[in-house]
Amino acid sequence: MSVPYKFNAFMIADNDEFTFTKIESEFPELEEYDCLIRVEYCGVSHTDLLASAGTVPGHEVVGIIEDVGLLVKNLEAGTRVGVGWQLSSCHACKFCESNRENLCPDKKSFKDALLGGFGEYIIWDARFVYTIPEEIPSAEIAPLLTAGASVYAPLKELSIMPTSRIGIVGIGGLGHLAIKFAKAWGCYVIAISSSLNKKEEALNFGADEFMTISANRETLESIGQLDAIFSTVSVPIDWNNLLKLLNPYGKFIMLGAVPFPMTVDGNLIINKKISLIGSIAASPECIRSMIEFVAVHNIKAEIELMEMNTENCQTAFQRIGRNLARYRIVLKNLKLDTPDNSVEGDHEIEEEGSSHEDYKDN
The missing domain is CATH 3.90.180.10 (Medium-chain alcohol dehydrogenases, catalytic domain)
Known part of the structure; x- marks a missing residue:
């Protein structure tokens, strides 16, 4: 050795x-x-x-x-x-x-x-x-x-189509990667956050649209229906407001750890045949595929x-x-x-100041 x-x-x-x-x-x-x-x-x-x-x-x-x-x-x-x-x-x-x-x-x-x-x-x-x-x-x-494998796995394993409309909830460590991967997959991506603080960054990451979780009815209707939502957050939010955005047979995919009970409207799930899906990490085969995808x-x-x-x-x-x-x-x-x-240059850490993090995601 x-x-x-x-x-x-x-x-x-x-x-x-x-x-x-x-x-x-x-x-x-x-x-x-x-x-x-x-x-x-x-x-x-x-x-x-x-x-x-x-x-x-x-x-x-x-x-x-x-x-x-x-x-x-x-x-x-x-x-x-x-x-x-x-x-x-x-x-x-x-x-x-x-x-x-x-x-x-x-x-x-x-x-x-x-x-x-x-x-x-x-x-x-x-x-x-x-x-x-x-x-x-x-x-x-x-x-x-x-983190990258966690957001890539649902795209590959749940047969998300390149033509799909995808909502990404939370623009943090997982969420910003979910935007990048979904956009590279070919999806139309809507970034969803708790405030407008990260709108510009989310759009720069590749999101086609941006909305806040508290958006009014007119805004929600203008977004249109989504085929899947990737939730990267680990704080309580209005889950039902998000479920309403899904198409029939839509998928709500949990990526962020949720250390608390979730309360959802069962009728929303039944009437639209919505699937609630958890996703943990990725298999070795999926990670190797992810690495190839990243390189391309x-x-x-x-x-x-x-x-x-x-x-x-x-x-x-x-x-x-x-x-x-x-x-x-x-x-x-x-x-x-x-x-x-070198740690100098574009990757150097910024001075601590006001947090732009809207949700705690992984």
Whole structure:
């Protein structure tokens, strides 16, 4: 193994204050399907904020393979790869056998990893490791490995037509990507937010129209009926107002975590034969398809790039917790020394000020 025996990582010290401490860890023996990956970039997701004190978060990782287990045949040292939300699955159930490993009842997520991506190295099951085409920048693909895959999966798996009219609720970390993916898919996209604060940005991301959730009846009628709505929010809103926008057989797709009961008008669902659909992450097959789609359509996350250290890990968590991130935060490993890894330029973080975040989405 051409790597040091010990390496550094950044562990959550306090969940309330989002403080981190630098720790030193040792490499275990690689298991037969393991990949040892040197972390170059790690995206920061709202899901990371739920990690417990004493753990190392991070699951939107791009890096270079340093070593592989004995049974890994399709990956080798030196390959640039990425990983996402899922760490492994049983590979024996009906879901795994039908390329739906993300639904495996015995699946393991990043929460089960020895250490997450806030550090110099991770160890991941090679069957959930994805090669990255050279034309895709590392920093910008990192958030797409989870957030991008989450919004791409319904487009592919639910047979959304390129001619569909799609509503995107919430213009944040997930929502801005949903706009970009749906537009690249060929859809007519209506961005839906709680205020006008993000109208200009939503239109720049590719939305054809913009509306607020509190729009009057005339505005709602002018929008016309939608074939699907992607909800990326995790706060209570008027769900019935949104359901009224759907065509018969319309799909209401839940992407944002909803930690509370939802109240909807059953008659709206019955009379229009509306489907309420949940979507969690994406299968390996879907993620590989997403990466190809990103390469063809040049889709990039809007990111704030920060060097990976204890202070910036805390800052990243605080910005996301306060809905200040514009729109995804990516941490760069300090050990990188190649010329294109500067944090200066278009990705540099803005000064903190008034939040433009309308909804908390992932």
